[in-house]
Amino acid sequence: MSVHPEAFLHERAIVDDGATIGAGTRVWANAHVLPGARIGADGNVCDGVFVENDVVVGDRVTLKCGVQLWDGIRLEDDVFVGPNATFTNDLRPRSRQVPERYPETRVCQGASIGANATILPGLTVGRGAMVGAGAVVTRDVPEGVVVVGNPARIVGYGSATQVADGAAGDAPPAVGETPTGTAGATVVQLPEHEDMRGKLSVLEFPGQLPFEVRRAFFVFDVPSQEVRGEHAHHECHQFLVCLSGSVRVVADDGHHRSEVLLDRPSIGVHLAPMTWGIQYRYTADARLMVLASHAYDADDYIRSYDEFLRLVRTAA
16 A cells, blocks of 8 residues: 555544555545555545546545546546446446446546536546536546536536627627627627518628638527537638528637537628637527638648647747
C-alpha cells in the first residue's frame, strides 16, 4: 500500500496493499480501494465508495457516496461524481465470464457526473461537461456541454455567452452587426419589412456579407437531440440563417464561446474561417440555410477540436 503520510483514512475504510492514495486525499468509512488502484491528491472518497484495481483517479476528485469505479475507469483532475452514479465496463456482461480486457471509460478534466447517472463502457465525457442527474450516457459527451435524459442529449453549452437570445415574437433589433464576444463570429440583423401581406427580409451581396457566396446548402428534418457542425474551416466563410423554426448556434474561437438563437429569417450568424461552429436544439420545423464562400472541399474542414485548439495556439 502506498498511502501518502498526509492522506486521511477513516478507521473503517479499507485500502488494500498495492493501492496508491495521494497527499491530502480523504477516504471515509466503508470505502474500499483495491490493489492497483491509483487515487491522486486532495480528493474526497465518501462513504461506501468501491474502487477496483485498474482504476486511475486524478487530483481534487470528489466521489460521493455509493459510487463504484470498475476496471478501466479513468477520472482526470477536478472531476465530480455524484451519489450513486453508475459506471459500467462490460457491454455484454455474463456471470463468471470475464473479458480479456475492459474498455477504457474516461471522464476528462473538470467534468461533473450527476447523481444516479449511468455511463456506458468505453465512452469519453469531455472536459468541463455536465451530465445531469439520472442521465443515461450512451455516446461520447463533447467538451463543455450539458446533457440530460435517457438517452442523454445535449441541452446546453455551459460556458457559452448568450447573444441576441430574444423570443421569436419580440420586435427585431436594429439592423446591423453585433459582436458575439467570440472572434470570428458576428450576429447580423437583416432588414425586415412588414405590412398586411406579410413579412419580407432582405440579404444583399456584396454589401451585407464580407465574402462572395459560392455555395448554399440547407439543413432540415434534424432530430432535436442531434448536434450538427462540430467543425471549423481553414478558409471558408459561412453565413447561417434559420428560415423557419429555430436552432441554436455555438461559436468558439479557442478562447471564448458564444451561443446565438436563430429563430427568424431576419437574423443570421457569420462564422469566419478558424471559428469552431456547432448547431443544436433544432425544432421539428427548423430549416437552416447556410451560405458559403467556397465550394465543398473536405481538406478545408477541421473536424478535431483538439487539432483546432492546436492550430489556434500555433497562430497566436
